[in-house]
Amino acid sequence: MQHLGFTYDAMEQMRTVIEEMAQRIEQIASSKDKIVVKYDSDGDGLSGALILYRMFVKLKKDADATFVQSPSPVYRVEDAMRDVEIFPNAHFIFIDGENNDDSEDGLAILRKSAKTISIIDHHLSTRKKAPGEIVVTPIWHGLGYEYTSGFLCYEIARRVCDADYEMLWKASLYCDKSTLEYEITEEIEEVGLVLDYISTVMNHEKHSIEFIDKLISSREMRRVEYLSAKDSIDMATRLALSIARWSTLANGTVVVLVEVGRIVESGEFPPRGKVTGRVHDAFIEKDECKGKAVVTIGYTSDSLMVRANKKALEAGFNGNSIIEELKKEMGNIIISGGGHAGASAMKFVRGFDKVVIDAFVRKIAAVG
Numbered sequence: 223m224q225h226l227g228f229t230y231d232a233m234e235q236m237r238t239v240i241e242e243m244a245q246r247i248e249q250i251a252s253s254k255d256k257i258v259v260k261y262d263s264d265g266d267g268l269s270g271a272l273i274l275y276r277m278f279v280k281l282k283k284d285a286d287a288t289f290v291q292s293p294s295p296v297y298r299v300e301d302a303m304r305d306v307e308i309f310p311n312a313h314f315i316f317i318d319g320e321n322n323d324d325s326e327d328g329l330a331i332l333r334k335s336a337k338t339i340s341i342i343d344h345h346l347s348t349r350k351k352a353p354g355e356i357v358v359t360p361i362w363h364g365l366g367y368e369y370t371s372g373f374l375c376y377e378i379a380r381r382v383c384d385a386d387y388e389m390l391w392k393a394s395l396y397c398d399k400s401t402l403e404y405e406i407t408e409e410i411e412e413v414g415l416v417l418d419y420i421s422t423v424m425n426h427e428k429h430s431i432e433f434i435d436k437l438i439s440s441r442e443m444r445r446v447e448y449l450s451a452k453d454s455i456d457m458a459t460r461l462a463l464s465i466a467r468w469s470t471l472a473n474g475t476v477v478v479l480v481e482v483g484r485i486v487e488s489g490e491f492p493p494r495g496k497v498t499g500r501v502h503d504a505f506i507e508k509d510e511c512k513g514k515a516v517v518t519i520g521y522t523s524d525s526l527m528v529r530a531n532k533k534a535l536e537a538g539f540n541g542n543s544i545i546e547e548l549k550k551e552m553g554n555i556i557i558s559g560g561g562h563a564g565a566s567a568m569k570f571v572r573g574f575d576k577v578v579i580d581a582f583v584r585k586i587a588a589v590g
């Protein structure tokens with residue numbers, strides 16, 4: 223294993239676990255054992271999977287490695303029962319999910335059959351790792367979500383062997399909107415969008431990781447996917463703009479409401495958050511909104527996504543704080559939520575969209 227520095231100095235705090243994970247991969251690669259890599263169905267999960275795939279190809283171990291897109295970030299009992307049956311005595315590596323309490327029952331079942339279990343994840347987690355398990359997460363080392371799963375895979379993989387990881391780890395940061403400093407080139411934007419796109423649309427088609435790797439590596443093929451992705455976004459945005467409605471509150475803030483749930487189904491491309499963002503971007507360019515605070519709310523029957531412009535933030539709007547207040551005030555109706563001042567989202571009990579939006583808009587009206 224190579225002793226290397228870190229791309230971002232703060233990650234020194236994770237050195238022990240990252241080197242431990244690199245060593246485990248080396249041990250597995252030198253054995254005849256089978257490996258199963260399960261990755262989350264988004265650009266970050268897929269970029270991590272591609273990084274490990276390229277690493278296994280270099281190690282000539284790819285023939286023993288099976289890559290499977292996880293149906294959800296929670297490892298359910300039924301997933302575990304299938305895995306135990308299909309992949310007995312394998313080493314399992316989970317990317318971008320599974321380090322959560324809800325996965326505990328599934329992991330407990332897998333533990334009886336798997337040779338080893340490793341988890342590479344960056345979501346908030348209060349679970350405790352089981353003996354023998356390696357869990358690589360910035361969350362347990364005083365670091366944050368900005369160190370994405372694909373990026374963590376990169377720090378692990380490059381200690382095992384060199385391969386072409388460069389675009390992939392940056393695309394992973396791009397896909398998860400990491401706040402870490404890196405240069406976003408057109409190519410990274412393209413790779414990122416294509417990874418997001420194919421991890422959503424190919425979910426139903428089940429292409430092999432080899433095929434996805436070829437597609438990403440070929441400029442021409444990637445370009446075609448990129449244009450399709452862009453086209454889906456443009457079409458969804460046009461539709462969303464045609465049903466968006468807006469009003470100006472007494473404090474001068476323009477509130478844009480758009481039912482994105484009518485435009486795209488859950489789990490389809492483009493994600494509703496992206497559509498909300500596009501509608502927001504289009505509205506702040508409109509003459510009616512010039513120089514005004516603008517807050518855009520995209521919603522479905524059980525979720526809400528919020529974007530705010532600079533003017534709104536300067537006036538004191540903070541989407542994350544409002545969500546925290548609503549969690550306290552509305553009790554069990556709010557299931558989860560959070561984010562930043564300018565971009566946030568929440569989940570609530572299905573059918574409460576009108577109630578939650580009314581409460582949210584009242585909070586916006588009280589700003590300033």
Ligand SMILES: [Mn+2]
Nearest residue numbers: 266318371398
């Ligand atoms: Mn992620």
